[in-house]
Amino acid sequence: MVSNITIVVGASRGIGVELAKHLAQTPGTHVVATMHKGFSLELPNVEVIQLDQSKTDSVHAAARKVKEADTLIVNGAIGEDELLTAHRVVNAFLPPLRVGNTRRIIYISSTAASLTKQVGEPWGLHGPYADSKTAGNMLTVQYHKELHDDGFKVVFIHPGWVATDMGNLAGPGAMPVTESVQKIMEIVNGLSRTDGAKFFDMDGTTLPW
Numbered sequence: 547m548v549s550n551i552t553i554v555v556g557a558s559r560g561i562g563v564e565l566a567k568h569l570a571q572t573p574g575t576h577v578v579a580t581m582h583k584g585f586s587l588e589l590p591n592v593e594v595i596q597l598d599q600s601k602t603d604s605v606h607a608a609a610r611k612v613k614e615a616d617t618l619i620v621n622g623a624i625g626e627d628e629l630l631t632a633h634r635v636v637n638a639f640l641p642p643l644r645v646g647n648t649r650r651i652i653y654i655s656s657t658a659a660s661l662t663k664q665v666g667e668p669w670g671l672h673g674p675y676a677d678s679k680t681a682g683n684m685l686t687v688q689y690h691k692e693l694h695d696d697g698f699k700v701v702f703i704h705p706g707w708v709a710t711d712m713g714n715l716a717g718p719g720a721m722p723v724t725e726s727v728q729k730i731m732e733i734v735n736g737l738s739r740t741d742g743a744k745f746f747d748m749d750g751t752t753l754p755w
């Protein structure tokens with residue numbers, strides 16, 4: 547019997563595809579892996595659907611295919627319209643999340659979103675990326691305020707510096723994707739209602755705004 551349905555948005559590559567693979571190994575879990583371009587993930591317990599988060603019609607068409615879900619992981623990367631893309635995705639998948647009782651929304655954020663940490667920080671992606679991630683954090687806070695009383699746990703998680711196409715732009719030395727995914731899922735699985743709107747670092751501590 548399926549007891550845990552997780553939607554992973556942006557699961558063609560990087561952290562997203564590894565999250566889908568990791569979840570697929572958990573008994574009783576069904577994964578909805580949304581993909582923008584690639585459709586190559588053939589695994590038991592994984593259903594692949596097309597979703598371009600920058601297009602409203604595409605997001606809504608994907609959401610109509612999902613009747614019920616426990617957890618939504620908004621992972622799809624980056625773009626100058628990131629705030630709008632995250633909003634489209636969360637909004638469209640609220641109906642199936644409301645059918646379930648678990649009601650978890652995870653926004654994959656970044657230390658680039660931390661105003662405090664960005665001051666004087668020479669390393670990492672800046673400019674539109676940091677702007678959009680910071681805006682994504684505020685969007686997540688606003689969803690928390692709107693949905694907390696309905697039992698939703700809405701949080702954001704920095705996945706660490708991870709060896710993906712994006713992470714490798716900063717050079718060698720990033721952590722393996724499997725390690726990041728393990729830590730992300732430890733946080734997700736341990737979430738309680740009092741965690742709403744927390745900005746988690748990948749080790750489970752919280753980051754400054």
Ligand SMILES: NC(=O)c1ccc[n+]([C@@H]2O[C@H](COP(=O)([O-])OP(=O)(O)OC[C@H]3O[C@@H](n4cnc5c(N)ncnc54)[C@H](OP(=O)(O)O)[C@@H]3O)[C@@H](O)[C@H]2O)c1
Pocket residue numbers: 555556557558559560561562563581582583584597598599600620621622623624654655656657704705706707708709710711712713714720
């Ligand atoms: N890697 C790091 O060190 C790091 C650090 C901090 C935060 N993050 C965050 O972690 C998340 C995942 O990053 P990553 O490193 O795994 O990046 P990645 O390897 O570059 O993968 C990006 C993912 O986003 C999807 N995507 C891009 N445009 C999309 C669109 N319009 N609609 C739907 N999906 C779209 C891609 O799908 P297609 O290939 O099909 O387009 C791909 O699955 C991002 O939110 C990123 O900001 C990463």
